[in-house]
């Protein structure tokens with residue numbers, strides 16, 4: 001009997017630290033419903049962002065604009081976002097992610113409504129204004145999407161969760177590429193597709209409201225937040241962000257150039273080098289996003305299981321380098337598929353990078369500064385998205401007559417080498433500074449404190 005007693009006591013003591021309060025929704029299956037709402041938050045944005053590029057000749061025709069003017073639709077989106085996501089992330093840390101979700105979702109809808117209206121009434125300046133407002137909301141919404149997710153998913157499922165958001169987002173891009181030309185061919189007008197984009201943005205906003213309600217409910221069940229004043233973000237805190245975080249931001253800037261900037265020129269690239277028609281090239285360039293939509297969650301789950309985020313980041317940066325070296329070595333050919341196969345490697349590298357890089361931010365900044373962290377990395381990404389196409393365009397313009405795409409490929413190789421170098425520097429830094437990117441330890445002092453409190457409680461129970 002005495003023996004049994006001590007056995008049951010031992011059992012209680014062993015289980016105690018693993019017990020979690022059932023009123024913490026982030027520890028229940030409800031978190032997957034939350035993940036669903038989080039994934040759909042940017043769906044409308046991903047879809048509508050890519051619409052002009054799919055309907056470029058038709059929109060240019062309708063508004064009587066040239067390709068330089070058309071590019072304004074993308075520049076006014078990316079250029080302000082070299083800075084804005086930083087403020088968006090800061091706003092989300094200061095006033096809370098829920099208010100930020102609401103405001104940025106409204107801006108996305110408002111911007112897309114203005115853009116669709118402008119194309120309907122054939123006004124170029126109003127269309128530019130619409131894209132600007134759409135951009136104000138769009139990138140910031142994706143910042144909050146990442147920030148709020150880090151509050152619901154801890155280290156062991158974080159990369160899977162980010163992988164899912166990329167998967168659904170890029171699915172939005174692929175659906176746009178497929179649906180928009182169909183809408184155009186069946187209605188004979190670009191207008192229907194643009195209003196459909198608004199419908200998706202409103203749908204994302206409505207599902208976003210469910211996400212807000214779930215988050216409020218989570219906090220109500222947990223009781224009042226015990227955030228100390230020292231845990232509130234101040235602008236000056238940015239100075240104390242560690243070297244690893246800045247390396248990750250620089251790495252994001254260059255690696256995304258290797259994927260997204262390349263993707264933006266890939267249609268013409270495939271038509272020129274491999275002699276495909278624009279429709280065939282369109283199919284090819286979808287490969288990168290289709291692979292990303294399929295594989296991002298899978299690589300995310302693998303990274304969650306195995307940890308070692310820094311290995312994944314390094315290998316994906318290396319894959320970008322391999323892809324662009326293959327492209328420079330590949331001879332021009334008539335309708336050969338090698339370029340398409342190379343895009344599968346690019347899509348794989350992108351899936352690994354997207355799910356593990358964004359998922360690494362909470363391992364490098366304190367949780368109360370997560371929004372600002374996501375904002376800075378997104379601002380870095382948009383800097384790449386703004387300068388990358390300008391440099392590539394200039395190189396192509398100057399060298400295409402004599403050298404075709406050789407110098408453009410060389411540029412991508414140099415950028416990929418910077419990607420591999422920054423990933424290596426991040427690796428070395430991480431080894432010397434707690435190995436957060438190796439063991440997937442959340443960089444969050446408040447959670448560490450509560451873990452210590454729980455440990456103390458279990459020790460007290462064991463003694464009693």
Ligand SMILES: C[C@H](NC(=O)[C@@H](N)CCCCN)C(=O)O
Nearest residue numbers: 045046049138139142166169354
């Ligand atoms: C996850 C990552 N996110 C982004 O690139 C964001 N800048 C949002 C882009 C949405 C379209 N404007 C990604 O998609 O890889």
